[in-house]
Amino acid sequence: MSAAESAVETIQREMTIFARRARASAGRMHPELSLVSYTLLGHLEERGGCRATDLAAHYALDKSTVSRQVAALERAGLIERRLDPEDHRVQVLHLTDAGQEILAQVTRSRRAAFRERLADWPEEDLVRFAAYLERYNAGPGAADAD
Template sequence: MLYYATEIPVTKETSLSGRDASIETIQRELTAFARRARHKASQMHPGLTLVMYSMLDLMNERGGCRAADLAAHFLLDKSTVSRQVSALEKLGLVSREVDPEDHRGQILRPSEAGLVLLREAYEVRRQSFTERFTGWSDADLADLARHLVRYGEAD
């Protein structure tokens, strides 16, 4: 790292101009956010990964779904989804039901234990976000929410 005479560190971000520096900062912060999310997921339940938690959450949000729906939503290979769902089943967090529209298929839903885990995780997340945003104005929160939705819609 280089230093100016005033002892201010010169980083890659400070050597970039406006837009490029902002993109670098966003990338770094979103990567750190993802790492924290993975860590938090592992704290919720032994053996639970962020991918598994995200799948369980989507099953709940949709009122159940097929493995192919999970693969499409998360852009994962069907074999990867199969392994993740099997692990969720072994943890007792998922149940399978025959798809009433196609008896060859199965609908995946959170089990009662999975629903309890999701409720507890939701409360922990809500408290964590509430604490993080204590000093933020309502306008700042609304702006962040709007920007995150806009960012997500790009997919």
Template sequence: MADDDTEIRGLVRELVTLSRRFRGNAERLHPDLSFVDYSLLSEMDARDGARATDLVGLYGLNKSTISRQVTALQRAGLVVREADPQDHRARLLRPSDLGRELLARADALMYREVDARTDGWAAGEVRALRGLLARYNAGASAVAADAPDS
């Protein structure tokens, strides 16, 4: 951990700015596509289908929240439910054809954004940033342990 609180504060500001940019990019693609929707579609696509329980665990949200998000995506025609070939009692969530099309457009925009912002960077710098972000994202969160009981 950094010794200087100023560095941590600065890092938090940069992470918030990064999140805001990604949310804004996703929302510009489709009036009803939030960054959360983009993130869920992206995860379903990357996993070649995901069960709702997988998403609950990944995002640390409760079942009803994921259910509402997925239902809204399904109503918008962006997600389909299919039988899980590993467990026929379970359902896999996958982006529909329309969902994959929208996701591809969102990804292209995200990639262009990152490419433009890293224009002139050496490949090693991009790789270093990716590695540091991966390390940060893999780290355990202390917030849940410190949160007061409700």
């Protein structure tokens, strides 16, 4: 096996390990906010509000799934729905103050965990690793799932 093939093998294996761990620990991290909810809130913050359908398309989730997630987030007071005056079918979702607060908390604590995990990495390696990950995720086959 060439060096390249062996590297691909390692990348596959390590990515699988990571995915499994992330899945296992996602629920435990923040009882308040699953990985999906966190991602949805983050998207809302980034975009400054969007429709449930947009979230579904963006994350390749069924609209029913998003509908229930959104309902839960609204019940928890983290987002609010505003009827689009232009089109009464549409509900534009926005973070509430409480939602921004929680999102910021979770983001801080996730960041702290990563920072600790990466504490003894030289800056040069951090920068290169970050670039590789971005490149990997931006690669072919990714467009439909981002």
